[in-house]
Amino acid sequence: MNFKTKLDHKVKMIEENLNKFLPAENNYSNMVREAMNYSLLAGGKRIRPLLMYETFQLFQGTSNLIYPFMAAIEMIHTYSLVHDDLPSMDNDLYRRGKKTTHAVYGEGMAVLAGDGLLNYAFEIVLNAEIPFHEMQSCLCALKVLAGKAGIDGMIGGQTADILAENIGDSADLEHLLFIHKNKTAALIEASMMIGAILAGASKDEINNMEQIANKIGIAFQIQDDVLDVISSLEVLGKETGSDQKNNKVTYVTLTGLEHSKEQVKKLSDEGIERLHEIEQRMGNENSFLRELLCSMIVREK
Amino acid sequence: MNFKTKLDHKVKMIEENLNKFLPAENNYSNMVREAMNYSLLAGGKRIRPLLMYETFQLFQGTSNLIYPFMAAIEMIHTYSLVHDDLPSMDNDLYRRGKKTTHAVYGEGMAVLAGDGLLNYAFEIVLNAEIPFHEMQSCLCALKVLAGKAGIDGMIGGQTADILAENIGDSADLEHLLFIHKNKTAALIEASMMIGAILAGASKDEINNMEQIANKIGIAFQIQDDVLDVISSLEVLGKETGSDQKNNKVTYVTLTGLEHSKEQVKKLSDEGIERLHEIEQRMGNENSFLRELLCSMIVREK
Numbered sequence: 061m062n063f064k065t066k067l068d069h070k071v072k073m074i075e076e077n078l079n080k081f082l083p084a085e086n087n088y089s090n091m092v093r094e095a096m097n098y099s100l101l102a103g104g105k106r107i108r109p110l111l112m113y114e115t116f117q118l119f120q121g122t123s124n125l126i127y128p129f130m131a132a133i134e135m136i137h138t139y140s141l142v143h144d145d146l147p148s149m150d151n152d153l154y155r156r157g158k159k160t161t162h163a164v165y166g167e168g169m170a171v172l173a174g175d176g177l178l179n180y181a182f183e184i185v186l187n188a189e190i191p192f193h194e195m196q197s198c199l200c201a202l203k204v205l206a207g208k209a210g211i212d213g214m215i216g217g218q219t220a221d222i223l224a225e226n227i228g229d230s231a232d233l234e235h236l237l238f239i240h241k242n243k244t245a246a247l248i249e250a251s252m253m254i255g256a257i258l259a260g261a262s263k264d265e266i267n268n269m270e271q272i273a274n275k276i277g278i279a280f281q282i283q284d285d286v287l288d289v290i291s292s293l294e295v296l297g298k299e300t301g302s303d304q305k306n307n308k309v310t311y312v313t314l315t316g317l318e319h320s321k322e323q324v325k326k327l328s329d330e331g332i333e334r335l336h337e338i339e340q341r342m343g344n345e346n347s348f349l350r351e352l353l354c355s356m357i358v359r360e361k
Numbered sequence: 362m363n364f365k366t367k368l369d370h371k372v373k374m375i376e377e378n379l380n381k382f383l384p385a386e387n388n389y390s391n392m393v394r395e396a397m398n399y400s401l402l403a404g405g406k407r408i409r410p411l412l413m414y415e416t417f418q419l420f421q422g423t424s425n426l427i428y429p430f431m432a433a434i435e436m437i438h439t440y441s442l443v444h445d446d447l448p449s450m451d452n453d454l455y456r457r458g459k460k461t462t463h464a465v466y467g468e469g470m471a472v473l474a475g476d477g478l479l480n481y482a483f484e485i486v487l488n489a490e491i492p493f494h495e496m497q498s499c500l501c502a503l504k505v506l507a508g509k510a511g512i513d514g515m516i517g518g519q520t521a522d523i524l525a526e527n528i529g530d531s532a533d534l535e536h537l538l539f540i541h542k543n544k545t546a547a548l549i550e551a552s553m554m555i556g557a558i559l560a561g562a563s564k565d566e567i568n569n570m571e572q573i574a575n576k577i578g579i580a581f582q583i584q585d586d587v588l589d590v591i592s593s594l595e596v597l598g599k600e601t602g603s604d605q606k607n608n609k610v611t612y613v614t615l616t617g618l619e620h621s622k623e624q625v626k627k628l629s630d631e632g633i634e635r636l637h638e639i640e641q642r643m644g645n646e647n648s649f650l651r652e653l654l655c656s657m658i659v660r661e662k
Contacts, residue, residue, distance in 0.1 A: 166449075175476070198500065202483070216387065219392055
C-alpha cells in the first residue's frame, strides 16, 4: 500500500473514532451541540490524532485511553479554529470552503461552541473507564494536554499573534518563533507526547517526542510562510502572497525565502533523524509516523 | 464571631489562595494573562470556593488538592462571566461597577482570556502534586468539574438561555427550570460535590451534597427573579423590574410573585433540612456551611 492509501485508511479510523465521541442531542441545549458537531465535521486533515495514534503504535501502546484522547486533541484544535475565525479575531466567513461556525450559528453560539469543545475534550477523557493502574499516566497525559493548549502553549501563541498584528513591522524573529512554537507546535507536541505517555514510554522517550514534534511543528509553520509566497493560486486555493499583501510579518519577510527554505529542511531533517534513532531502538525502521511527519513538510498546500 | 465577621475572614483566605494560582507574567503572551487576572480580581462573592471549602470542612477533609480546586472553580465561574458579557452575548460594559474584560482589553482578548481561564482551571489542578492514593479522587473531582461546567451543565444552561431570549414568551416553566438548574445550580453542585469528594466522603454523601446544592442553587436563582421585582432601586443598584421591562420570562412572570416566594422557601427549607441530617451524622450541628447557604437565600441583593 502506498502512503496515500494508508493515510486514507487511517484517517477513516480517526473519523470513526471521533464520531463515537460527538455530543448527543438534548432539547434545550441542542444548538450548541449542533454547532460543536458542525465545527468538528467541517473537514480537516486530522493530523493531531493521527500523530498521537502513530506515536502510540511506535511505542506499542495498548491502552484504550488513546481513543478519547485522540478525539480530545481534535476538539481542542477545532475550538481554537472556531474562536480564531470570530469577527473579533480573524473575521473569517469561510474555512476549507465551508462557512465558519459563527457564519452559520451566529457569533454568540460560536463562542459557546468553542467553550463547549474545549470543555468536552476534558469531559470525554474523564468519562472514560480509567483502570487503576492507568490513572497516573492519564493524569500525566491530561497535564500535557492542558499545558500545551493553554497560555503557556496555544493560547499564549494566539495572544502573541494578536500582539504581532498590533505592532506590525516591529515584531522580530524571536517574537515570530514564539508564535510558531506556541500557536502551532504546542499541540503537535501534545499529540506525540500523549501517544508516548499512554503507551508507557520512558520519560526520555516522551522528551524525545516533544523535541521531534517541536522541530516538525515549527518547520511546518515556516513552510506555510514559504508556500504563501511561492504557491500559485490554483494549488493553494487562495491568492499567493496574501501574507505580504496583509503586511504580515512572516519568517520569509524577516529572513528571506532561501533562508526560510533552509530552515524548513534543517529542522525537519533534525526531527526525522531523531525519530529514526527511536525507530531503530523500537525495531521499526519504516514507521508510518515518519512518512506522516515528512508529508507535513513536503507538500504543496 | 458573628456571621459577617466569619465570612469576611473566610473570603480573605479564599482570595489569598486564589492569588497563589494567578498566572505569572510572560513577555509575548502577557496581555491574555493581564486580562485573566483583571477578570479574576474584579470582585465577586467567591461563593463557589467558599461552598467547596466549607463542605470539605464538614467532612473533615485534609487533602491539599482542595486549594487548586477552589481556585479552579472560581476561574471557571469567572470565564463564564467574561464570555457572557461579550457584545455577541449580553453586551455588558460594566459588572459590579467595574468595566468588563472586553471593555478594557478588547473583544478578541476577552475571548482568549475566557478560554485561558477555563483551560487554566484544569492546568492548576493537574500541575499540583497529586499523591498516588489521591489520584482516584482527583480524577473523580475533575470529572465532576468538567461535567458540571460543560454542555450538560453550565454551557448547556447558557445555550438554553439564549434560546429563551430568541423565542421570547414561548419559553415555558420546564425550559426556565432547565436554565436555572444548568446555568446556575450546576457549578454550585460541582463546588459542594468536589468538597465532599476531596474529603473522602461516601458516594451517598456526595449525592446528598449534589441534591442540597441543586435545591439551593435553583432557590437562589428564583430569589433573583423575586428580588428583581420587589427590591427598590437603592438596594439593588439597578432599576426594579428590569426583567419585566426586557420582556424576559422569569419564574415570577410564569408563576406569580407569591408562588415564587413559596418555591424559594420550599426548596431552601428542603436543602437546609437535608444538610442538617448530615451535620448531625458528622457531629457538627451549626456548621458555617449552613449559615452560608441561608445567606444565599435570605438577602436583599
